[in-house]
Ligand SMILES: Nc1ncnc2c1ncn2[C@@H]1O[C@H](COP(=O)(O)OP(=O)(O)OP(=O)(O)O)[C@@H](O)[C@H]1O
């Protein structure tokens with residue numbers, strides 16, 4: 001992906017990125033700021049056309065946004081003036097689902113994200129964590145094949161974030177959706193990704209890939225136990241030094 005700037009300059013945002021993701025996988029993507037994570041997600045979502053190469057989903061080339069791909073953003077993507085239930089039912093309504101089925105869906109997804117009873121609340125009355133639960137439910141209500149998440153838990157405090165990581169794991173297992181999750185948190189990427197892709201900048205590319213056991217274990221064992229285990233800590237430190245090295249290359253040492 002090469003961006004052409006107004007002054008004619010070029011930004012080589014992504015180079016030779018090649019990933020094959022299986023149905024039902026949860027892939028986390030990490031990398032220093034500016035390495036092209038959001039650009040990659042936007043290309044998969046169909047918001048951006050790559051200047052070379054292509055994305056194929058279930059064998060078909062992606063040419064624009066579609067209901068087969070759902071997005072969850074860091075914050076602010078809900079309709080603030082609508083209720084929780086109207087937010088979740090919005091996509092199905094647009095897709096022509098009848099009101100009885102919509103109501104059943106709303107109840108099902110609210111229960112899944114732990115917000116039963118909140119359907120009539122206006123979104124602006126909810127905490128940040130609750131709003132992200134609604135964002136997850138709204139995304140699931142559209143029944144996408146792939147869920148794309150750009151820092152979905154990035155605006156939450158540490159405790160809420162940890163709880164929500166557990167929820168993302170649970171939703172992943174219960175729905176069998178394919179999930180691609182961008183995060184700045186190495187711990188989160190390790191905990192949630194069955195596969196972890198580390199990207200490097202200038203030009204944005206895949207630096208290293210890991211296959212990890214922690215997401216599977218996270219469904220059974222306590223998150224704290226997993227995150228303090230020796231193999232988790234060792235991998236975390238390895239990735240942190242890799243990313244620190246990249247940041248120093250860009251920013252210089254302080
Ligand atoms: N529309 C655009 N026009 C020009 N350059 C762009 C555009 N979008 C992104 N870029 C550039 O492409 C590179 C990758 O940007 P991108 O937003 O994908 O990075 P990122 O990895 O998501 O960063 P962050 O972690 O800060 O969110 C950056 O150098 C950025 O300035």
Ligand SMILES: [Mg+2]
Nearest residue numbers: 037038039150
């Ligand atoms: Mg980004």
